[in-house]
Amino acid sequence: MTYYNDHKKVWVSVDVIIFGFDKGKLKVLIGRRQMDPGRGEWSLYGGFVAVDEGIDDCAERTLYELTGLKNLYMKQVGAFGSVNRDPGERVISIAYYALINVKDYDEELRNEHGVEWVDINSMPALYSDHNEMVMKALRLMRQKMKTEPIGFRLLPQLFTLTQLQRLYEAVSGQEIDKRNFRKRIKEMDFIEKTELIDKTSSKRGAALYRFNKKVYNEDPNFKL
């Protein structure tokens, strides 16, 4: 196989942009790098791709390692491979973004890994090209969110319409008219009103809704 051996191999890693939604803000999970080069700098969480491991599998493993969660919504952002992006060695990194409900993420495990939720609008400078990765992930996620019902992955199973609206506002970065928003929601049969009432955010209480995946699959027309 001289065909392959005429060329050199490189390290390939995966970096994950984990989005969460809390208190009306879109957040990203970042931590202080615990190894050289770049020790102490803010950074995404990542890991190296093993020879016998697919890149998507690697991203899932990395995500599981960090959060203890599986079957999260995850998409590839793209490959980042400038020659000097990593100050130590030549490493090509493939970025993925994932959506999680912050309440599913065990606080203790989070502390163990030394990662924190940081508001997307006040991100510090990150290690290497990680800011670029986050920005591209955000662009892709925003786009996806307009045409696919993925936002629910950032919310608890039961949510109020105000929560859902705040989520869409946080992601798109602009205010939405309450009545127009609710009108559109009413047209989507897969966003089901339950009998349950949430009283944590108002005295009157707000109806709790749920995303019904089955109903969505039968008639997948989502538009926001």
Next chain:
Amino acid sequence: MTYYNDHKKVWVSVDVIIFGFDKGKLKVLIGRRQMDPGRGEWSLYGGFVAVDEGIDDCAERTLYELTGLKNLYMKQVGAFGSVNRDPGERVISIAYYALINVKDYDEELRNEHGVEWVDINSMPALYSDHNEMVMKALRLMRQKMKTEPIGFRLLPQLFTLTQLQRLYEAVSGQEIDKRNFRKRIKEMDFIEKTELIDKTSSKRGAALYRFNKKVYNEDPNFKL
């Protein structure tokens, strides 16, 4: 640097999906593989990423090697990295798509490389996961084409409105109403009518238009 050395390196390659537009059809450039594994199968053109070469640079180099052209419109499609995608060894490949005007591509050079323009709607089975790459590239290109004036990269500098319409029809895969199309074009000041007339496609002759990048940059509102 034991941190890196705890992990194995892999080969990384680049594969390019080159789109062209000819005789009303959207085409892709593919050729017969000239090496093992997969010798003789239809395949995208590609190359390995060198250790001292950025991945975008590698894609540009590969594109130049094949076409002799530089400064083409090019975007990354994403990384493909299933463990067994390459039947020979573990290779992660990063796909890019590029747009060229078929008339800029020297026929002789094309023959030397043994590549051909194939209609996107009658693509044969390709080597490895190359069909997947083409489909993803097409999706991305379609999307981009709706919001950015990149279609002109597939046409000669001077083109008729019918040509432009056929291009958009070929890319989107659906017919467009002629009057509505021309109405929208008229609103975009950066698509300039010239004094020139093309008589090759009709007896009456059709006005030739040109994309003015400067005007576009001053007021970039493209929508088709």
Next chain:
DNA sequence: TCAAAAGTGTTAGATTTACACCCATGA
């Protein structure tokens, strides 16, 4: 003279946006 492609406006329908008040409740 006729076939073939170029060119040109109007109207109905659908979609989007803007906008303000009453309700229920716990403090």
Next chain:
DNA sequence: TCATGGGTGTAAATCTAACACTTTTGA
């Protein structure tokens, strides 16, 4: 009783989609 967030409909404006005939000219 009042402050807070929950909930609701209508009308104007904009955008989108449908549609048919005249012009020019080379064969």
